Amino acid sequence: MAEIGILHYLIVAALLFILGVIGVLTRRNVVIVLMSIELILNAVNLNLVAFSRMWGLHGQVFSIFVITDAAAEAAVGLGILIAFFRNKETVNVDEVDLMKW
């Protein structure tokens, strides 16, 4: 068994990222879309943490920023979602087309 190096982390992170992108692009439920966005962000976090093992603590600091940002984004997104659900009684993202031409 070879020692776990930076490449392994990057591959896991890339897989996570792709999963997240596919989730964002394909899932209908806004909650799941938001969760997929979390996956993308966490893939980035994984990269940052992996790089910080080699080049210092900057990556970890940055990942904390990202987590904060993710929390804020989830709060705003879920707030919008609740407001939307009260009006339309749905959480399907493809029914959010009020501003279509």
Place this chain on the structure above:
Amino acid sequence: MFFLEHIWLIPLFPACGAAVMFFFGRKLQKQSVSAVCVLAVLLTFVMALGALLEYPSYAKANPDKLGYETTLYTWLGSDSGLPNYLTHDGKPAALRADAGFLFDPLSGIWLLFVTGVGTLIHIYSTGYMAHEGGYYRFFGYLNLFMFSMLTLILANNYALMFVGWEGVGLCSFLLIGFYFQRKSAGDAANKAFITNRIGDAGFILGLLTIAWLFGSIQFTKVTEIARSGQFVIGDHWITIATLMLFIGACGKSAQLPLYVWLPDAMEGPTPVSALIHAATMVTAGVYMVARSNALFVLAPTSMKTVAIVGALTAIFAASIGLVQNDIKRVLAYSTVSQLGYMFLALGVGAFAAGVFHVFTHAFFKALLFLGAGSVIHAMSGEQDMRNMGDLGGRIKATYRTMLIATLAIAGIFPFAGFFSKDEILWQTWSRENGAYRFLWYIGYATALMTAFYMFRLVYLTFHGRPRMSHDVEHHIHESPKSMTVPLMILAFCSIFAGFLGWPHSLWGSNRFEKFLEPVFAKGAHVLQVEGEGAQLAGGQHEQEHTSSSEYLLMIVSLGAAGLGWGLAYRSYHNADKGYTEPIAAAAQPVYNTLLNKYYVDEAYDYAFTGRRKVGPVRLGAMGLGEASSWFDANIIDGLVNGVGWITRTTSTLSKWWDKWIIDGVCINGPAILARGLSYAVKFLQFGLVQWYALVMSVGLIGLLAFQLNIINWFWIFAAAGFVVCMLYLLLRHFVWRRA
């Protein structure tokens, strides 16, 4: 000089009475209504009498004055007297009318009999109207009438006179229409008012012409200028002015052709007929002409017109009066006829004789009307003489007083009418050397007719067999004292009023004429000069005005009166039911024509009112109305509709332009263009968030690949992913969504 200085109070008393009636009359008892109104008129009578008694001493102290004149305030125009128009000769003048009063012998006499007769008729009315509704209204109108009439008489200028003139017209209208529940009364009131209005137009034109000629409308000034010789005799403008004034007089004094309203005015209560339509108001025209005598003597054409119209009216109305059956209508036509006499006198230049006849006529005609009222009262409202008869013994006071009045109007010596009528006939005969003698024959025939129809009235009413129904006969009763006492006073005046003008030829002094001399003397002088001029031109000898011809004429006219009396006696003294009319027996068509009043009302309906059509055409006022209506409906409305059509059409065009050119091409055109151009692009915008994200991702990947120069396999991989994702999203969005 107390009364003379306070003559302005004379119109004020009845004005106050009228005001009290109009504001509080509804709440007052009948007794207080009578007290206020009778007292108001009685006070004016006292004032007028006092002023008349004081006047001679004033005239003696001021021989150069035309009369006592007093001004309360300037009513029209300004005190400054700045000129505001030009007279006919280009001189600047100020039109000004004062609330001023003129008291001279003429207005004094008029005041005396108007207030005197007015007082008696007020007293009479308290009895006659006792059981009528609208008691206070009646007395309010009567007092208002007295106010207007006194203003008319006392005014010192034509404008203020016109105020009174219109006021009496209004009161006449109100009182004719007093029983406004009856349509005939309302119609008669309208007829009187409208006919008078025609005359009033003449009055106004005359007034304005006088203002234009003389620069003043004050009687004293106009008279002074007219007598100063500034205008020649026969001046055209003076002729026009006087003719215009005479048209006014024709309306108010019921002369041909404007007399038609007076017989219909009998729809009013009988005291009104006595006061307004016999004794006072209808003499306003005579008063106005007498007042303007200085102008009339300058216009021989006008004088002739006045005389001829007067004479024709006299015989015309008298002939209608011969056959009328309504007791009041006989008296109405008699009034018209007697007014004609007065104008005849004025026209021949015998102003004093005309005024004298007005004076005596006021008493006996008022008496006749009041007597007729008493008869109607006794007959429970019956006015048709065919249903009367034999009342003489049952209502003795009425009978005796009416008989006196009849003797007076017929001109039997020595009753009042004899003196005045004889004076008129004598003056007509002798004036201007007999130039008017042809009118004397008319006047003489009228005198005959007058005696006939008056004694016909007396015989049909008071003699013969009773022809009324049993119920009415049972109710016959003499009127109360309040009605009979005025009758007796008037009867007294009808006997003795004529003595004031006892002629010189009968060893009298003719004090009446002497009293009026200052008013008319100078005018008479002008006429005399004029007559002499004509005489010289015609080469005639002066005819002697001997008393012998005057005696002869007296006897001849007495003979006419006696003949009329005799004819009436023979035909009617035994009248029973179905009695024969002598005129009908002699000539039925003549009788029918007279009974229908010469069909004048019908002719007026054809010519002037337009109530009857001439063939298919409607003339007169209604014809004019129809023509105006046609003009309005077709021309005016056509124009309006045309303008409307034009507006509509242009607005339709404008709308089309706006819709298709402005909105269509200019506004919507660019919009359509923009929409068309953007049509293809807008389909990229599904409203599907994930689609946007996908395009964004692919674009990002594409950019990355381009940067890294690893297009080949990566592009294929990305494009395949893109297509798969796109298909998935589109299918999900458009197809699976329903499921």
